[in-house]
Amino acid sequence: MKKKQIQQADGRGRWGVVIVVLIFLALISFISALIVGVFVSTSEIEPAGNVAHIKVTGPIVVSAQRGFMSTGMTDSTEIVRLIEKADENPDIKALLIEINSPGGTAVASYEVADAILKANKTTVAWIREGGVSGAYWAATATDHIVANPMSVTGSIGVIASYLEFSGTLERYNASYQRLVSGPYKDIGSPFKKMTVDEEQIMQQNIDQIRVIFVEEIAKNRDLPVSEVEELADGRFFLGKQAIELGLVDELGGKDEAVAWIEEREDIEAELAEYKRPKSLGEILFEAFSEHGFYMGLGFGESMSVEKGVGITT
Template identity: 70%
Template structure:
């Protein structure tokens, strides 16, 4: 009796087709995004409107890193420039700051807060998931703060903690050779234990920054300095708690913030997004990163969705 041969499925060829198709789609997507990006992203992204919309997202720093592996950060230099640009525009009646940040460096936060204070426009802050520490400092510089009941805010305080590796060096028979021209030049070095005197000096500096922070918040929020000092122990408050403490003005979101601006200025708000124009290099970097991720995700999904055992596809 003649045996019936079972046809063999060319699994390798099937995967090759899948990968080729994904690569082709990624190439088309890349070219399309590149063409659009060159004409849009490299220009000043600023729609016409009477309310400037400026986002403050991520850690606040004086200058954000650029490149493929950069993290999202709020660049104070660029944000100050956008504030000044909006302030100079006669068509802009108010500025809405969309904040979603855990805070940042003291200097960068101070720069943004004081740029807001100097602006001759009505200003409002819309805090989303977080507007804590330096980001809260920035928010207090506006005329009105709106936050979600579950928003994390407050966290008035200063931190400068670090890890010491002195014990690790000793464990591996390594040593720290101290060569300085000033007694406190290497104060805060992680390779040696901080002396009591050095710790006092560092703490004095932190306390001074905290005092500047408190004074600014008290002035901006029109609260007694003693009241702010009582809540300035570094803890965060939910939006609903912050409202009771007078740290914010209103519970809500974007709609409430825009409604307040409309009532204050007697206008129908039309938001115009102000943001840094991206360079061609940044556009190419973002397109490459996004498409590489999507390509890898597509290939991975194909492997997960189709489990092949001895030429037989098993679906779950």
């Protein structure tokens, strides 16, 4: 009996040593990665290559949240900065804009498109899975658009919406006390129904943005405004349809986009990924996530060796 208790105690002791060692190694690894990450990720290191690769992913907004609470949006200010940085680099001969976005706000989309138009280098848009609405607007600012045959593009149009809770307030006997300096100051408030006049004002603004949208695409794609008008009803098109309508120039992917650049510039393309430096919050979050995973993996492997169990995927 005593012998069995001693063996159990020895087993617990070995596990205690294993756990302490794993925790110690994880902490050392985490601190090392954090120190390196702070100095490397937050610094502006010019990537090597002759073709700047810039990704536009997710909704395009003027200001996107950064850090571990990141919403997966594209910050137009950052994209504009990256475009300008690549354009100023004499080693960069062309810009490859990879697009996978459902669009964005009117101002943010305009800013990205305008920055591309102002670039003095060859620009190519590669629409991967989707480049619609404001993202398509940005794509039209490039010299050449390559789209996957099954990607979605187009969706030329403007949308505005809001939630209206006036019925809910009435149901719970709550009221909205309206104090405004002008009759339209609280237009679009969710706590009251929109009047006919307010709807007309909103629609007029939407229509004005649509006019600018259509005219910019017609100019960028060298298409008659009348043709773009017919397509500007919000419909999206697959790549195969888009090329027939003149909305894109070529069907394909990254290889085709790079090949077009190489032929245009007579170079052997070497992509240099241009991206914003990570914030300290993002570095911390990634470090915690990665080392938490490997720490758990270490426990799992120790148990597998101890019990003779092989785990594969």
